[in-house]
Amino acid sequence: MNAILNYVKKNYIGFSVSVLLLLQVFLLPTLLGEEAAGGILFSIAAVGIGYFGYKAYLFRKQNPDFKAAESTTLVNILGSVIAILTGLLFGFVLMLIINPNQAIDGFFTILEGGFRNIESLGDMIYFSVPLILTGLSVAFAFRTGLFNIGASGQLTIGAFVAVYIGVRWGALADIHPLLHWLAAILFATIAGGLWGAIPGLLKAYRNVNEVVASIMLNYVAMYINTVLIRNFIYNPDFARALDIKPSAASPTFNLDLLFPDSSINAGIIVALIVVLILHIILNKTTFGYELKAVGLNRDAAKYAGMNAKRNIVISMIISGAVAGLAGALLFLVQGKHLTPVNTILTEGFTGIAISLLGLSSPIGVLLAGLFYGSLQQGGYFLQLYDYKPEIIDIIIAVIIYASALGLFLQKFVLKGLKASEMRAARQGPGDATGDTTEAEGSDDK
Amino acid sequence: MEYIIEMLNITKEFPGIKANDDVTLQLKKGEIHALLGENGAGKSTLMSVLFGLYQPEQGTIKVRGEEVIIANPNDANELGIGMVHQHFKLVHNFTVAENIVLGYEDTKNGFLELDAPIKKIQELSDRYKLKVDVNALISDISVGQQQRVEILKMLYRNAEILIFDEPTAVLTPQEIEELMNIMKDLVKEGKSIILITHKLNEIKQVADRCSVLRKGKYIGTVDVATTSVEKMAEMMVGREVSFVVDKEEPKIGDTVLSVRNLTVFNEHIHKNVVTDVSFDVRRGEILCIAGIEGNGQTQLVQAITGLIQPTEGQIDILGEDITHQSIRHRNLAGISHIPEDRHKHGLVLDYSLEENLVLQTYFEPRFQKNGFLQFDEVRVNANELIQNFDIRSGKGPVTMARSMSGGNQQKAIVAREISRDTDLLIAVQPTRGLDVGAIEYIHKQLILQRDAGKAVLLISLELDEVMNVSDRIIVMYEGENVGEFDPAKVTENELGLYMAGSKRRKTA
Amino acid sequence: MKKLLLLVASLVLVFGLAACGGDEVDTYExxxxxxxxxxxxxxxxxxxxxxxxxxxxxxxxxxxxxxxxxxxxxxxxxxxxxxxxxxxxxxxxxxxxxxxxxxxxxxxxxxxxxxxxxxxxxxxxxxxxxxxxxxxxxxxNEHESGFLAGYAAVMDGYRNLGFTGGMAVPAVVKFGIGYIAGAYYAAQENGYTLNFGDSTYTYFGNFDESDTNKSVAASWYELGTEIIFSAAGGAGKSVMSAASDAEAMMIGVDIDQSGQSDTVLTSALKNLGVxxxxxxxxxxxxxxxxxxxxxxGVENDGVSLPMDTSRFTTFTQAQYDAIYEDLVDGTVVVPVNWAELVTFLGDDASNFTEATVAPTS
Known part of the structure; x- marks a missing residue:
């Protein structure tokens, strides 16, 4: 209790901002109505950013020696931020060219994204969940030196298993109301993991490149999915899978009361738990230490006596399991159906983009996934203006493209930082007037 | 006005480290001035400041008595400062002349004008005795000649002050000899030279004065002619340095490692790289495997440590057959291994120092509880090793291995392997690329291990090291054991003949 | 680099100022x-x-x-x-x-x-x-539209027919059943022998334009199929492309697809726009x-063939009007499901199986 009080005392500004945010999110909508609440939310977000900016300024003042260019994390984050800004700027220019009259309003709609109102915030979270999870799947494998391009296939397999259980195992709900849903996501996770194990085993014991193996397994998964749906859970009237039982749909856990009218469900809680677990595995456990070592330098890991083969397989199983879970949460929604169409689900590839943007760290992926969800909402609401909704796809594509140029951007950032530090150095020591780009990110220290 | 360059009280800081702390360097016109220091002492930083690559936090630079600000390498060039880099910056499919004029080329009616420049280059070449064929392609000339091209490049740009950065590292003994003469000639013609090096005998040979840096601090400037090599070494390292390795008589105990008829087949080149090699290593001795690079030493060690599988033979540790055991099993059975390639095998460069220091021990109860790494213990371990083994880095335990100097990376590996306290220590070229202080230090550590009753297997290419450190020598030639020697009863020349394959004898 | 930034900045400024002009929020009725x-x-x-x-x-x-x-x-x-x-x-x-x-x-x-x-x-x-x-x-009434297409194709001289559906959803299945009925009605009426059965009748499982879909159609054309009715949305383009390679014909669906390819004989229309x-x-x-x-359906101009843009050689407007009239007045009742189709076809029903034409599971 004392510790909490101390924490509050030390961080009273941060604490009061969080209290305000909570108030805002949960109380104001009911008091003021959603439109006003959305506006205030936006302004409070601005205040929050300002607060961190101020903190960063203080940090610079207290640590005049801090050199931003020396912090790789910071440089990486700045790379992602630049990628995002590039994409947004490109989108804005595009909007100006297409329809200058509404460009500013439209652009703010995109920036506002999911923070438009409480409902859209809930929807944003709902749409982010599968993206966060596939992003985590790709990121986890990537941290261990594997490029899992097969998240799509693992997701498809997970989705089928979840939907199959959702359709056929309704009796479980009689034992406990949550059991049906839990069984569906659990078995989907296992199935995704097993599917992910295939390229892992091939890589470890037959030295088959995991990119090739997993991308081909995407097609196998797609066709298997089609066959299985047709044979076991087909609804011929609609050429899609049968409806899942209501008991298998992701429960809302009263989140729908916090975000009225939105599609939000317990998926976000699952996603947060997975973020936490993967974060702990990667950063706190000996297992994560091994996995990262194998990813960073396979020869050194081998020299140190780590079992690289076993690690490759386990890493792919975890990666596949998370993708399978994503598939389950994607389709355990009432009114949504798995279809036996012979097309690969794109969520797996979006996961690669999100992993890239989130710098392959679980927390980064969480933020990137939410950001992506927000952009999606922004693009959706852009339809209220005279723009085609596809414009948001272009913006997202540019952001992804820019993050893929990450290496280049990192160099660019480094050069910029070095130049500004050199300038500062020439003006004399202890000069704290660093430019804003340096100050902004320094709160990661 | 006698100094052509004065760098006064220069301080340059990087996060967590003062690379140059109040350093003063004064270069007289027409002298060869050596800049001496261990790896990471701040020599390169100081020269980068002079060359305009870094801006110092404090201090002033005077050229020919006038205070100047050098903001970038172009400023340095205009002031007549030229640098001959350790790694040459030449275009390989250009001719010598084209490389020399590159960046300063003249044109005539839109065409490259080479006749006049070639004439000028010839003149320079004759005057400074820098013999080189101006029309040859860079890719066709030797490394020594390439270095001459670099020097000519500086002279062509009318450089008065020449900085040589570790110029002998890439040269053969004969080429080194020639370079020394060239430097003397350059000084005779009125040029001034700063020679960056950590090789004391070179300084003794050519330099007039020598300034010494240690851990970023300026130690002093001495007159080379009146100062002994030992004295300079002491200034550089900070304590007395012995060039002869002191060691007591070995107290030999039981056999630790026993290798029997080991054969390794390489599928790529389709032949045996190690053929029928047998030897023992016992407690309290250093067995050295000597040989010219590429004669199977690497594969022999990899087969012992488990990185590759032998085709035939048996390897025992303390009587246990480990021929087909995993690397982890071998490590636990008692092998420490300082690997040949520290970047490939020895370190995870993107892990921090503390993480690298537990690379083989992270799973042991001290560092692990219920699958969780015990970060406090990892930190304690790192601090202990950093202190005991004097590993220097910018941010201590959390420094990324990648950002550490080569010498300190090697120290980290040595510290880790020795601290594991195993019965057998295998060290493969442990002093490669290190400076005097570090080499002496590592030799001392190897002997300490021997005296503590460990078995040490040393693989070395340096004859000095082989003769000084080992208790017993095996020479390998083309994958075979061609002879075993007692260092006290064999000369370097004799060993050289075996290493070159011109003599061989079968050991019992 | 700087110039480029300047250019972008000035563009943003110019358009940005222009953007400040109008600020009304449009609505769409x-x-x-x-x-x-x-x-x-x-x-x-x-x-x-x-x-x-x-x-x-x-x-x-x-x-x-x-x-x-x-x-x-x-x-x-x-x-x-x-x-x-x-x-x-x-x-x-x-x-x-x-x-x-x-x-x-x-x-x-x-x-x-x-x-x-x-x-x-x-x-x-x-x-x-x-x-x-x-x-x-x-x-x-998709089956009526399909009937007209099948009838017209056979009357125009085609004897080797095929059908590709997107997925076996009711609307697509009805197109197919009508198509079979129309084709065999024309054949029985005139005593023609048709080569049209299970082997050239399939559902792609998707509505996408893809090489896989194209290869299905291409293999049929290779084996002698003269015309394929493709009730498969975007996948129809794959059939057109295969037809074009084989110099054969196809029949479009839903809207008038004659403009998309010279291989479109006609289209089984649903007059969505109307x-x-x-x-x-x-x-x-x-x-x-x-x-x-x-x-x-036929009685309220809901389905039809676009006679103006069709590429018939022998099938005439008069023949079209006659059969259309037969459908409207009930002389011909187009079957709507498998059972009715079997009755309607009589002996010719043996060319098809329910699993192919109207799969249920």
Missing amino acids: IAMITDSGGIDDESFNQGTWEGIVEFAEENDLTYKYYKPLEVSDDAYLDAIELAVEGGAKVVVTPGFLFESSIYVAQTEYPDVYFILIDGEPHDAGWTTWETTDNTQPILF AVQQALQGYLDGDFEGGATIRK
Whole structure:
């Protein structure tokens, strides 16, 4: 209790901002109505950013020696931020060219994204969940030196298993109301993991490149999915899978009361738990230490006596399991159906983009996934203006493209930082007037 | 006005480290001035400041008595400062002349004008005795000649002050000899030279004065002619340095490692790289495997440590057959291994120092509880090793291995392997690329291990090291054991003949 | 680099200033929500949309289409809500996937009119079917359209026929059944022998243009098939491309696809545009015919062949008019399901199996 009080005392500004945010999110909508609440939310977000900016300024003042260019994390984050800004700027220019009259309003709609109102915030979270999870799947494998391009296939397999259980195992709900849903996501996770194990085993014991193996397994998964749906859970009237039982749909856990009218469900809680677990595995456990070592330098890991083969397989199983879970949460929604169409689900590839943007760290992926969800909402609401909704796809594509140029951007950032530090150095020591780009990110220290 | 360059009280800081702390360097016109220091002492930083690559936090630079600000390498060039880099910056499919004029080329009616420049280059070449064929392609000339091209490049740009950065590292003994003469000639013609090096005998040979840096601090400037090599070494390292390795008589105990008829087949080149090699290593001795690079030493060690599988033979540790055991099993059975390639095998460069220091021990109860790494213990371990083994880095335990100097990376590996306290220590070229202080230090550590009753297997290419450190020598030639020697009863020349394959004898 | 930045900055400034001029928020009176697939799917969405555009331009009304974020009941309902927020007075939804979203929306927005094509509103649990007065569901007699196409193809001299459906959903299955019936009706009437059975009858399992789909059609053409009726949305393009390679013909679906390729003999039309325009006219005139489903078939010009743009050589307008009349007056009753088809075909039914034509599981 004392510790909490101390924490509050030390961080009273941060604490009061969080209290305000909570108030805002949960109380104001009911008091003021959603439109006003959305506006205030936006302004409070601005205040929050300002607060961190101020903190960063203080940090610079207290640590005049801090050199931003020396912090790789910071440089990486700045790379992602630049990628995002590039994409947004490109989108804005595009909007100006297409329809200058509404460009500013439209652009703010995109920036506002999911923070438009409480409902859209809930929807944003709902749409982010599968993206966060596939992003985590790709990121986890990537941290261990594997490029899992097969998240799509693992997701498809997970989705089928979840939907199959959702359709056929309704009796479980009689034992406990949550059991049906839990069984569906659990078995989907296992199935995704097993599917992910295939390229892992091939890589470890037959030295088959995991990119090739997993991308081909995407097609196998797609066709298997089609066959299985047709044979076991087909609804011929609609050429899609049968409806899942209501008991298998992701429960809302009263989140729908916090975000009225939105599609939000317990998926976000699952996603947060997975973020936490993967974060702990990667950063706190000996297992994560091994996995990262194998990813960073396979020869050194081998020299140190780590079992690289076993690690490759386990890493792919975890990666596949998370993708399978994503598939389950994607389709355990009432009114949504798995279809036996012979097309690969794109969520797996979006996961690669999100992993890239989130710098392959679980927390980064969480933020990137939410950001992506927000952009999606922004693009959706852009339809209220005279723009085609596809414009948001272009913006997202540019952001992804820019993050893929990450290496280049990192160099660019480094050069910029070095130049500004050199300038500062020439003006004399202890000069704290660093430019804003340096100050902004320094709160990661 | 006698100094052509004065760098006064220069301080340059990087996060967590003062690379140059109040350093003063004064270069007289027409002298060869050596800049001496261990790896990471701040020599390169100081020269980068002079060359305009870094801006110092404090201090002033005077050229020919006038205070100047050098903001970038172009400023340095205009002031007549030229640098001959350790790694040459030449275009390989250009001719010598084209490389020399590159960046300063003249044109005539839109065409490259080479006749006049070639004439000028010839003149320079004759005057400074820098013999080189101006029309040859860079890719066709030797490394020594390439270095001459670099020097000519500086002279062509009318450089008065020449900085040589570790110029002998890439040269053969004969080429080194020639370079020394060239430097003397350059000084005779009125040029001034700063020679960056950590090789004391070179300084003794050519330099007039020598300034010494240690851990970023300026130690002093001495007159080379009146100062002994030992004295300079002491200034550089900070304590007395012995060039002869002191060691007591070995107290030999039981056999630790026993290798029997080991054969390794390489599928790529389709032949045996190690053929029928047998030897023992016992407690309290250093067995050295000597040989010219590429004669199977690497594969022999990899087969012992488990990185590759032998085709035939048996390897025992303390009587246990480990021929087909995993690397982890071998490590636990008692092998420490300082690997040949520290970047490939020895370190995870993107892990921090503390993480690298537990690379083989992270799973042991001290560092692990219920699958969780015990970060406090990892930190304690790192601090202990950093202190005991004097590993220097910018941010201590959390420094990324990648950002550490080569010498300190090697120290980290040595510290880790020795601290594991195993019965057998295998060290493969442990002093490669290190400076005097570090080499002496590592030799001392190897002997300490021997005296503590460990078995040490040393693989070395340096004859000095082989003769000084080992208790017993095996020479390998083309994958075979061609002879075993007692260092006290064999000369370097004799060993050289075996290493070159011109003599061989079968050991019992 | 600096120059480029300057250029971008000045562009932003110029357009930004221009942007400050107008600030009115536009509203759109007629809204369409797209089904899975874009507005230019050269099929269902497009046919409906073109009808809306034509009607709105004629009557000077504002119109816009909205794209849902995903294929789910919730997302469709959200898109309807967005359309209403954008000022929609009448919302057009093409496709049965909208059935349960419209069921909710029609009571949530009693002042908004809904036109639901190819479906009837019901709740998510399939227990309650209700059409309120502000909703007009429109269904088509696809089997009649398919019948006309099959009849015309055989009368025009084709004897080796094929059929590719997208997925075996009811509308597509009905197209196929009608097509078989039409073809064999023409054959029996004139004593022709047809080469048309299970081996050239399939469902792709998707509506996409792809090489896989093309290779199916190409192999049939290779083995002698002269014409393929493709009721498969965008996958029809794959059939056209295969036909073009084999110098053979195909039959389009839903809208007049003659412009897309010279290989299109004719198209089995659902007059989406006409149906939507009729419903919109009702809305405009204040007598919106909501509350009950309207069936569009031969008797109310809901289905047809585009005789003007068809590439028939021997099949004439008179023959077309005659068979159309037979359908309208009931002389010929087109079968609508497998059982009726078997009765209708008589002995020729042995060429087909239920598993191929009307798969149920």
